[in-house]
Amino acid sequence: MIQRFIEWSSKERLLIGASLIRVQFALILLTFFILNYGQRDLLWGPDGIWSYGNFLSSHNNGILNLFHFSASNLFFEILFHLFIVILVLYLLGIRTRLTGLLVFIFFWSFYYRNPAIMNGGMNLLRLELLYLMFANTGAYLALTPEKPVRDIMKKSLLEKMIAVLHNVAVMAVALQIILVYFTAGIYKVMGSYWQDGTAVYYALRLHEFYWPGVNDWIWNQTWLVVLASYGTILIQVMFPAFIVHPKLKYFALAGVVSMHIGIAFTMSLFFFSWIMIASEMILLNDEDYRKIKQWLRKLKELAIYFRDHKLVFRYEEEK
Amino acid sequence: MLQKAKKYFLISWVFLMWGGLLIHFALTSLYLTPNNPLKENVKFPLYFYMESLFSQNWKLFAPNPTSQNASLELTAKVWDESHRKWIVKDWVSITNETIRPIQTYRLNKNAYILDLHLKAADKFRSDSLESERIGRQMLQSIAIREAKEIWKGQRIKAVRVRAVYATIPPYEKRDQKSSEWRIERKDTGWMDYSPQKDQKEGMK
Known part of the structure; x- marks a missing residue:
């Protein structure tokens, strides 16, 4: 039993999910920093709205970050542009062990330089980047892939130890996302608006999330407001139980992905939704991804079949 | 002899890592619970550990969205x-x-x-x-x-x-x-x- 567990642990797992998360996280951060490029000084610069004095006086978890080294504008500009370069390298999968570490250090620094603009999604991203530093995120979709040794008998002790660390790290990412849903669901159960089925109305009515014409229509459909409010709690609380079931996990994932797509559009929380959906990619194993690839291939074949038949049909018509 | 030492070292490593993960998430779960007597008893070391690197809050529109x-x-x-x-x-x-x-x-x-x-x-x-x-x-x-x-x-x-x-x-x-x-x-x-x-x- 112990021997089987040791062998199971010594082979890197969830490699496709880990690589997909890396690509998604890099894209999310690149989009986020490029979107805010023109107002970077306002958000993180020494003369920004979250003043350097505020940054120094907040405890920052007692841990130094890169912004503690200098308050100069030049230093800030170097950090900002360097981070974008590092993110591109991480996205391309170049030396992901090193770039993964750098992405975490830089993101940690920017996160605490101005926590006022960071939401729950960015908090999750910060935690997951920390865990992912110990995982092999460069086995797939990488220019310099970190190829795992498949044959366990040929592995050195160090390679086995690194594999164990990888498995623990990806499990940490998975457990973290499960905890997010469960905690959010349990706290919602305690809220009076969630209990009376009107919470979604209040969220849609906040002016920062308001989508003219769409949100008004939704909150005027009583059945939709109640269904969305209770459905959110149900999906979140049941998520841990569903996700460990080999078949129900697909329903759980479809449920939360649909919920996040809804949140992205109706509440304009694109980055939050994107981070949540990207994090969920770790919840499918390599076998699941291979199955998805096969389905996609079949779908493509089907599309080609229909395209060809259409062509023949036209050809006959022309004759 | 060396093989045996390596084997025991790997076993220790595996249990250390998975044990560490188990303890970390047990502490994270406790940290995320609403206030309760158990959390109150270990509040200082718990917050010291969690708020260094792992601070988090998943209330996300809970208990109620702001009105x-x-x-x-x-x-x-x-x-x-x-x-x-x-x-x-x-x-x-x-x-x-x-x-x-x-x-x-x-x-x-x-x-x-x-x-x-x-x-x-x-x-x-x-x-x-x-x-x-x-x-x-x-x-x-x-x-x-x-x-x-x-x-x-x-x-x-x-x-x-x-x-x-x-x-x-x-x-x-x-x-x-x-x-x-x-x-x-x-x-x-x-x-x-x-x-x-x-x-x-x-x-x-």
Whole structure:
């Protein structure tokens, strides 16, 4: 039993999910920093709205970050542009062990330089980047892939130890996302608006999330407001139980992905939704991804079949 | 002999790592629970461990989503050259101008400026003196930037911000006009048209 567990642990797992998360996280951060490029000084610069004095006086978890080294504008500009370069390298999968570490250090620094603009999604991203530093995120979709040794008998002790660390790290990412849903669901159960089925109305009515014409229509459909409010709690609380079931996990994932797509559009929380959906990619194993690839291939074949038949049909018509 | 040592080393490593993960998530789960006697008993070491690297909060619109729309209004003392005196300008809503593009184009950089407005309004209303001080400082920074844009090229002596909190009506009164919503206001009073002292000190 112990021997089987040791062998199971010594082979890197969830490699496709880990690589997909890396690509998604890099894209999310690149989009986020490029979107805010023109107002970077306002958000993180020494003369920004979250003043350097505020940054120094907040405890920052007692841990130094890169912004503690200098308050100069030049230093800030170097950090900002360097981070974008590092993110591109991480996205391309170049030396992901090193770039993964750098992405975490830089993101940690920017996160605490101005926590006022960071939401729950960015908090999750910060935690997951920390865990992912110990995982092999460069086995797939990488220019310099970190190829795992498949044959366990040929592995050195160090390679086995690194594999164990990888498995623990990806499990940490998975457990973290499960905890997010469960905690959010349990706290919602305690809220009076969630209990009376009107919470979604209040969220849609906040002016920062308001989508003219769409949100008004939704909150005027009583059945939709109640269904969305209770459905959110149900999906979140049941998520841990569903996700460990080999078949129900697909329903759980479809449920939360649909919920996040809804949140992205109706509440304009694109980055939050994107981070949540990207994090969920770790919840499918390599076998699941291979199955998805096969389905996609079949779908493509089907599309080609229909395209060809259409062509023949036209050809006959022309004759 | 060496093989055996390696084998035991690997077994120890596996149990150390998985055991560590188990303990970490047991502590994370306890940290995330609502206040309870067990959490209270271990609060100091628990928070010391969790808040170093793993601080988190997943309430996400819980227990209830906020039921107030916060916004900022700005006025300033501007030099009137024709009357040779400082005049007080009418209140201008600066949050509405920031929100409008977000409502039209959903992925919009204004969202982060808006986050700063809302965070400043929230902190300014806090019962904690420190939070209120940070909120006021943020409001001053926002006001200086906005005033510079709104009264471009004019001499400005002081700025003043009013945080407005409008309560969303209950679901059964959802058709109520926004002019009939319950409104609360909190005013910063006049603030210098220059960054605060602590901000400058932080720069040194």
